Amino acid sequence: MSTHIIRAESFVCRAPIAVPVVNAFGSMAERVAVFVRLTDADGVTGWGEIWSNFPTIGAEHRARLFDAFIAPRLLGRSISDPAAFWAEADRALHLWGLQAGEPGAFSAALAGADLALHDLLARRAGLPLWRWWGGTNSGPVPVYASGLNPGAQALAQVEEARAVGHRAFKIKIGFGEARDIATLRPVFDGRQADERVMVDINQGWELPAAMRMVRVLGEFPLTWIEEPLAADRPAWEWAQVAGSCSAPLAAGENLRGALDFYQALAGHHLGVVQPDCCKWGGASATLPVARAVVASGRAYCPHFLGGGIGQLASLHLLAVVRGNGMLEMDANPNPLRSLLIEPILRVTDGMVAVPAGSGLGIEPNVEAFDQYVTSRTSRDA
CATH class of the missing domain: 3.20.20.120 (Enolase-like C-terminal domain)
Incomplete structure (x- = not known):
């Protein structure tokens, strides 16, 4: 089974909280997330998330890395093996991460894309991810x-x-x-x-x-x-x-x-x-x-x-x-x-209980968290 990716999107979300989350090296006064969505030629979608927990100011940066470096490697391609794509992209991005002095940000951007690919293929198969x-x-x-x-x-x-x-x-x-x-x-x-x-x-x-x-x-x-x-x-x-x-x-x-x-x-x-x-x-x-x-x-x-x-x-x-x-x-x-x-x-x-629905088990409703979206990117093949 393969999927032909025609669209790659990212959503940077920020939600203020009343009580900061505290740990030994700092605190967070808001919750952030970077969600990514891939869509294939048949209209099937898959969702992933890019780690952006701390520092929260890095969320937009990771989304832009996904948009500039990961999305172009996905768009217009037919992919049947997400693990092979991940290995290929990880090798290609390794030097970029070293040169930029932040391999972790590149790794997180690729991780979000990988999760979305798995979700999409599981949905196509009609199976929960597990x-x-x-x-x-x-x-x-x-x-x-x-x-x-x-x-x-x-x-x-x-x-x-x-x-x-x-x-x-x-x-x-x-x-x-x-x-x-x-x-x-x-x-x-x-x-x-x-x-x-x-x-x-x-x-x-x-x-x-x-x-x-x-x-x-x-x-x-x-x-x-x-x-x-x-x-x-x-x-x-x-x-x-x-x-x-x-x-x-x-x-x-x-x-x-x-x-x-x-x-x-x-x-x-x-x-x-x-x-x-x-x-x-x-x-x-x-x-x-x-x-x-x-x-x-x-x-x-x-x-x-x-x-x-x-x-x-x-x-x-x-x-x-x-x-x-x-x-x-x-x-x-x-x-x-x-x-x-x-x-x-x-x-x-x-x-x-483990979800019984296909893929992650839900089809995220973008409108549900639209009020928290502060930045959005979209690329088409």
Whole structure:
């Protein structure tokens, strides 16, 4: 089966929020997303999302990279193998990214296009993405509430997430020992028997602080400790931290390239691996990595904290690979996510059902998020 692409569009969306989303390196006072749509000669469409979470000022730039560098490679072509297209484009764009000093932005723009291609071909086949990728298990997928702010907000957000069906929660720390402990103790005091709690430092510690803090955190039965170090710190530092803490380490959202993931697996310092399909690799490169993660005995937990298209793509990826991973679901207000996923995703006892519709499971209604669109590009073959 092939598709002949005749149109490529991007939509930059911005939605202000009342309470900023805070982490160890900054905060966001608005939610942004870059959605892309491909249309083929038969009028079938496919949707993808380009990672643009932080800094939010980069959203328009990534959309322009898609428009200038990715769309021309798609338009007028008949494509039957998205993975082959991704590999070809990734090689071609490699030097552009190096020359520009920002390979990550090019990788994200290509990832969004790759997801849209997969969605389009799955729709043509009349299959949900998870089944089109070879999945056979139609059972629900475990999820966790993510992005919970530090301080008193953490407990309130845990209670809100629990009320809508979550049974696992990830809290942001890395703001100093006293504040981090004050954040976690009330959460664990109120934790129910079947609930899990994780923490995310967002690369906020250097080795001495990480070594000290993972021992301090030993008083809490954490499911994992995420990004205690910068993603580019040497493997021996990660191994040293992993050997000093009682909870598994998690990372992967800031790795880019299959080699980086396979080296991390070979190093045995990660118990949870978290590639972000909108940030690098799309589905074409993420699926082989995810399968390798599960085959190695580690947990594949797709990272995601953006709009609704990437959320659904991440769900389908986990539904294919399974293992003992969980799907990350942002608990903070974001209409760019909720407008798209709420019609088909409901959390029940910490699980969500996999979509049964073709492709992502929805046909996004552009008018639904039109009020948030601040920039739009369109190219035709």
